[in-house]
Amino acid sequence: MKKISRRNFLKAAGLAMAAVGLTACGSSSSSSTAASAGGAASAAPTSGPKMGGTLRFAYGSPIATPGYTPRASGNAAVFYLNLAYDNLFTYDVDGNRVPRLATEWVFDEAEPSITWTLREGVQFADGEPFNAEAVKANIEEYQANNRTEVANIASCEVIDDTHIKMVLAQVNSSTLESVGFFVYYMSPKAIANPSSLDAGTCGTGPFQLSEFENNAYAIYTRNDNYWEEGKPYLDSVEITVISEPTTMSTAFQAGEYDIISVGDMSPMIKQELTGAGIYIEERNTNGVGIETVGLIPNSAIDSPWADARVRRAMCYAIDMDAINAAFMMGTAQLTDQWAVPGAVTYNDELTHFTYNPERAKELLAEAGYADGFDTKINAISSLSDMMTAIGNMLTEVGIRCQINQVDAATQNQLMLEGTWEGLMPHYATVSPDLGLYMGRHLDANGAYYAPGIQHPEKEMELLEAIRGCVDETEKHELEKELQAAIYDAETGSCLFGRPLFINSASSFKYDYVIDDFSRMSFSASWDLSGCWLNL
Amino acid sequence: MSEKEKLLKIQDLSVEYDTEISTVYAVNGLDMELGYGETLGLVGETGAGKTSTALSIIQLLPEGIGFVTSGSIQLDGVDMLNTPEETIRKMRGSTVSMIFQDPMSALNPVMTVGAQIMEVLKIHHPEQSRAQLEARVDEMMELVGIPAKRKTEYPHQFSGGMKQRIVIAVALACEPKLILADEPTTALDVTIQAQMLGLINDLQKRLNTAMILITHDLGVVAQTCEKVMVMYAGEAIEYGTAEDIFETDQRHPYTQGLFNAIPKLNEECDRLEAIEGMMADPTQKPKGCRFADRCKYATAECRAQQPMRQVGPTHYIRCRLFDPMQSAR
């Protein structure tokens, strides 16, 4: 899972999908609004779905291996994988688990194990049956590829065709999601012959890959073996990879695509598309699998940033309203902790940070930096304008920032090794399971940023407690406690610096594209099985 | 001689060059006459206006830069300055042709030599068949002493002397009435020079072609020319038959200077006598004798315009030292 939910390299990768939500209209609750869809789009068509047609889809992120799923990584992959493959369960718009290839599952804390009941009558695209043996083969394939999602599975026991038990190495409340959501099942025949998956797919999804040019385009055609009756409606889907949002929006407006989806679309473009009136923005508001962008100081190396007061000073010095107004047309949803406001893990009782440069100066003086200090902001080019503005704000209070523009790969290297100097953009998946998502960053052994921050005892103890806790309510309380320990404006350790805003991935489509957004959930990826063209 | 018999008649010719930064007065009020079959040596140092004179005769002054600003040129009865370009073009190569100084660059490097001879024939004898023309090419090549089978070769495959032979073949192919030979031997080494002059002279006699031989080498002139004109800074300063120039004690001080600069084997001489000073600034309009600045006989009188004075029956000098009356021998 680590792989999947982590943003990997380029700008778009992550967010593209992430979140369909939340963004542009600033809907404030994470799970109350129905999934997707601005007005007309969700208005039920008067007649039934029309069969056939080709959907021209411009997508922001490429995938290297659309066929062999254990090698697919990054949020972007979820979009491609959903077209051709299925997972055991998915999340609905409210964040609830919904059966897909599994109809039921039982988590046994005592053993510990998970037992799955599989859907009957499902066939892979090559006609192979989907059964417990197939699941076992896939889990083992993932393990052979060193995937962390399946690392906690000690063994798989096939009970019968439709039942399989996975024995876990240790109790971990996150394993259910890892295995149920992040493993995509390939035909055992294809696994035996992996080269067949180099430029093709063989899964149970609504479409299968028929033509593929890495980082350029992918053409999916209808899977006649698809298990949901009558679906999919489309004959084919042509996906064109366009990583530059301007180019994409330009082409979209010129009518070259029916629907587009990109991670870091500029608010200006969004406003333009929204303003045009003929395009419909799709957004997901369930808050599952979305990402925040923040600014994380390196507190592990000896520098002013090792002092929590300095980190808090930084949080006070940033005027997020101004940033929002300038860079997101005031439409971004803001947050100040590891959650979307309103989410079950969001702690509304802690002291929030406000824009207060005087307080920032006081804190700096307390920490012994009354005259300020020099530091850096490492930014990739897509964020450099915003980082420049933030740098100016920090410089105002005495944290004199120099912008160090690095490319994505260098940034990746820096966060992996924890050797960045000063501040760096921080991408955090803020799905509710803090043990899983924050753990990756907070755990001293966590891969992401972990070597660059301190690991205070209090936070570490809370993290362990959350991981071992299976009771949902109790877990949420612990999670809120952890939020306060880190994000409280008076006492917090501010290990992750300042979360700035929730990333605003967006899709826009023409009104003739109609979809029920089947499986619209994590990272805004739905499978297009319910999509049709009202032409 | 009556007007009719003259092949070339130049009167009061002036040529100017406009460059980016100044105007150069290359030829100033030049008069010249040449009969059919005659050979004239045009002598002078670099920049004296010899080449400009030749180029204005064939009307090939550099376009947009060199202009004839006054005078007239009659060639074979045609007024070269007031005749349509097309007519003049047809005269080039057939009535008048030119041999350039540097055979290395005078031939198109990407055409075979045969084709280059053929080209001039084809233009002026379009009525002839290909075979006839080919035969003529062969003939011309043999005439200048190159085996005809080498006509398919390119210029770079020939030595300098051979190239000049080809240039001569091109110039003579249509048997023109006048050849303008612009220092045809300067770029060649001495042994070949003599050969080449012999060849030109020989062919010229055979075809009864008139020639203007431009050179700064008095020896060459003595060898080949019947008439000599010495030019200095755009003006003719001395004009006469070869004997007038070579076998006389009446010489323009400049001409005398030229002679003094030739080493003589029979005289003890430590050092050659060079002409002091530099040539007059060509960007200034002439006033008076242009040689005055360098002339040891110069007086204030020399600053006035000097006319050509006849000092012998066929001998003219532009210098106040010579009294025209006195010369009537």
Next chain:
Amino acid sequence: MENTKKKGLLDRLKSSRVLRVMFGRKIIVVCAVLILVMVLVAIFAPVIAPYDPNKDDLYNVLKGCSAEHWLGTDSNGRDVLSRIIYGARVSFTVGLVAVLISSVIGMALGLISGVAGGVVDSVIMRIMDAMMAVPMLILALFLGAILGQGLFNVCLAIGISMVPQYARITRGQVLSVRNADYVTAGTLCGASRVRNTLVHVFPNCLSANIVTMTASLGGAILAEANLSFLGMGISPPTASWGAMVSGGYKYLSNQPVIAIAPGIAIMIVVLCFNMCGDALRDALDPKLRGTLGNGSKKRRKATKGV
């Protein structure tokens, strides 16, 4: 002749054929004046620019052209005109420094190669060949990735990628003068090889290199823009024209002026450098002498003449 010695430097420059030829053409004068104006603008940017180029105004972003902001404001609410004015500094710096780096290294390598000959020559020239086999932009991209961002690093990346052309030109010139009489004469007089190279050979390589330098000023400015477009340019917030164009690309459909204006600035500067470079080449090239007659003045004579 003697008079020239008494004339001041300015007079000699005026009488210098090269300059007179160059500035004999009005368009070149215009270009030179434009360059001069831009250089002055760059130097006096703090005086001229209406605003601080790096001053944010986050509540006033992406405004179109107005009386306060002639070219509008950018994504951070900064004044586009002021940034263009300051951007001239970056462009000229990159142009000059990159050209200086490339010409110094290139000429040194060319001299060594040409004078030393033999193995040294082969090694240097093979390396230059290898560098030339990789398109300049890709080479610069490569070097940019290694060196990282920042003004000097960008200059260095561009400079190094342009080294081979100078090395080749210089070597060619060295070879053509190496055996000239005056060089041989120097050797015969007992001048050391180094001295001989510097005193006799080197000056003869200069004119060809100066032409290349003038021409590649524009090239270096374009290269900086290209690198910026590919995200390997100068770090923000420094105003650079290339970065402004690529930053403005995001707003192409609504506020095209943000991308158009710096692009035009690049075009004008590069155009001026190219024109002057061409004119300088023509003026220095003895083979081209006389082809650029200002015929217009004397057209009347032409009619009479022909």
Next chain:
Amino acid sequence: MPNLLKMIGKRIVQSCITILLVTLFVFFLIQLVPGNPVANYLGASATPEQIEYYTHLYGYDRPVIVQYLSWIGGLFRGTMGQSISYQSEIADILLPRLMVTLSMVVPAFIIGTVTGVLLGIVSALNRGKWLDSVISFFANIGVSMPMFWLGMMGMLVLGLRLHWLPTSGYVPMERDFGQWLSHMIMPILVMSLGVNAGFLRLTRSSMLEVIRQDYVTTARAKGVPKNAIIMKHQLRNSLIPIVTVMGSRLGTMVGSTVLIENLFVIPGLGSVMMNGISSRDFMLVANGVLVISIFVALCNLMVDILYGIIDPRTR
């Protein structure tokens, strides 16, 4: 002719040495680029074990010289190695993309060269007149614009405002030729403009230089008509310096595809190189540079042959 063959042989040997040097150069230089291909591929959440596993899988843990030798060895066995970011054999990635790039570069080059040479001739023949000034002015502007900026302006005007052409994207020729063409017109025109302006200036100055050559005067002295002088004497000689720079111009064009392909979203060599650099896929980049330098060497070879045909002196 045997001379020509000999010269070609010599050139091939020289090119091979150059290409070998390029590979050496690139391979070792690229190690200096900060960043790690495996970490990039796996994303920052990778565990040290995963990184180790993939580093070993791709052989990045071997000494650089061993990696280099095994790469070169692989080339002789017909494999370019595995791309980590594309997860496939590199030849399978690069060759189709090279074709895409060539389908853009070659027409652009031909259009640019032909129009450039023609306009250069027109300009030279009218030198000093208004037509010359107009042509020269536009040629100078053409070489002074940043290519990507020109592309943007094209997108803005032809795509966004006038809707005459698609703004970006690529459709394979074999799928739909009309679509391919409509997507390629703008990139091809933008690329050809740079070449066009360059060749125009070169042709003009080359023509002007040839005009003053003695052999042209000789031809005029022969009475050759003006048009024949232009066609038979001037043009062919003027072409010599033009042919000389063709190879390097083509190389420069291939380089500038990095810009154009990124701007217009064309899956060619330039965009794959850019992806390779940004994902630190060193093997991909090294092979990309190799392909480009081989292409450039081939172009230069063709130029040499063409040169031999046009200029008999080199035969």
